[in-house]
Amino acid sequence: MKIRRSSRLVGMTHYLLQHPQQLVSLTFFSELYDSAKSSVSEDLAIIKQTFEQQGIGSLQTIPGAAGGVKYIPGISLEEANRVIDELCILISKPDRVLPGGYLYMTDILSNPNYVNSVGRIFASIFNKKKVDIVVTVATKGIPLAYAVANYLNIPVVIVRHDNKVTEGSTVSINYVSGSTKRIQTMTLAKRSIEPGANVLIIDDFMKAGGTVAGMQNLLKEFQANVAGIGVLVEALNAEERLVEDYVSLIKLSEVNEKEQLISVEKGKFTEDLLS
Numbered sequence: 001m002k003i004r005r006s007s008r009l010v011g012m013t014h015y016l017l018q019h020p021q022q023l024v025s026l027t028f029f030s031e032l033y034d035s036a037k038s039s040v041s042e043d044l045a046i047i048k049q050t051f052e053q054q055g056i057g058s059l060q061t062i063p064g065a066a067g068g069v070k071y072i073p074g075i076s077l078e079e080a081n082r083v084i085d086e087l088c089i090l091i092s093k094p095d096r097v098l099p100g101g102y103l104y105m106t107d108i109l110s111n112p113n114y115v116n117s118v119g120r121i122f123a124s125i126f127n128k129k130k131v132d133i134v135v136t137v138a139t140k141g142i143p144l145a146y147a148v149a150n151y152l153n154i155p156v157v158i159v160r161h162d163n164k165v166t167e168g169s170t171v172s173i174n175y176v177s178g179s180t181k182r183i184q185t186m187t188l189a190k191r192s193i194e195p196g197a198n199v200l201i202i203d204d205f206m207k208a209g210g211t212v213a214g215m216q217n218l219l220k221e222f223q224a225n226v227a228g229i230g231v232l233v234e235a236l237n238a239e240e241r242l243v244e245d246y247v248s249l250i251k252l253s254e255v256n257e258k259e260q261l262i263s264v265e266k267g268k269f270t271e272d273l274l275s
Helices: 003-020 025-030 038-055 077-091 112-126 142-152 210-221
Strands: 057-062 068-073 133-135 156-159 170-176 185-188 198-206 226-236 247-257 261-268
Touching: 003 025, 003 038, 003 068, 025 038, 025 068, 038 057, 057 185, 068 112, 068 261, 077 112, 077 247, 077 261, 112 142, 112 198, 112 226, 133 142, 133 210, 142 156, 142 198, 156 185, 170 210, 185 210, 210 226
Parallel strands: 133 156, 133 198, 198 226, 226 247
Antiparallel strands: 057 068, 170 185, 247 261
């Protein structure tokens, strides 16, 4: 049965949004909606224009018999700033201050709306680079890593602080925590990363950067390349920053436990990252 253009546009848009970074042939859509390829091509042109106008992303066209279209997720600068501003307001609430000057963020990292929005921002920033795997360290950065990986359509690898029997043989290194100066251990299964893989490191919070630096050193053991580093929140009061080349969405400048005061601002996030 022939499907009207309006229904076809909705269906194709939904499919593309659910399958980011996947090459979809015109034949697939043509057979799915019992429509001529010329009609499908016209529909895709409309979807592409709408995506770009509304900052949803873009459609990449690959010519040839084995070609098709691929949805590249994106986000407009306006929407990215709106998300970051909203998170800054949320994080700066006084009741987030915990004993010892720590910051409560579990509710944010367990909220699908915030996690997916942050994942889309990071995916938009790093989708121009060749990335094969998203790596994070257990446990709070895991939701963010999966959100980013979903938009980039690549696997997630989780670095742990202890060995898991179900992961087989592992590679372990010792690293020095940048904030506490304590020696800690992180491990990764030998089968998790192939030599030469391009890795995107995602973390929820960075003080001095000891954990991220540890992940960088661990990845060297796998002969992997660090294609980028994305951090949701970075603390500005670190005495010595162990990581330099990274993108952060929010900067935490002060946590005053006595006065229940939290000061935040936009992080190392500029317009050119999304251009």
